[in-house]
């Protein structure tokens with residue numbers, strides 16, 4: 001199974017996580033939160049440049065979407081949990097969500113969001129390419145662990161080949 005940019009490593013679609021307090025996120029009523037997670041080994045290029053200007057092969061990409069797009073704020077306002085989820089697992093999901101789209105970094109480690117001057121080391125210009133932030137060791141296993149006790153419907157989960 002291939003995505004747009006690489007080989008699928010892990011995919012879960014529209015998994016029910018539970019209910020969140022709608023008023024806490026500016027909505028009039030509580031709502032169900034569903035999550036889609038896609039992880040791919042990127043293979044469109046032979047090598048990818050990291051935010052530290054190293055070249056890596058087959059970096060792991062990660063995207064997490066809820067029913068409100070990339071907004072995962074409702075993870076902080078859960079009032080009920082679907083089967084397979086609990087507060088610890090949703091907190092872990094919120095921590096993992098901070099790594100959303102690690103292959104689309106506009107700046108390197110020598111640049112900050114405020115100072116967009118060219119990199120003093122390589123001259124890299126802010127936003128002139130997508131840099132990759134390597135995910136922490138064990139990231140894929142952490143993601144899988146969050147969903148370990150979910151009962152999936154047919155076609156809702158896909159585990160790709162190992163790296």
Ligand SMILES: [Zn+2]
Pocket residue numbers: 051053108109110111119120121122124
């Ligand atoms: Zn740099």
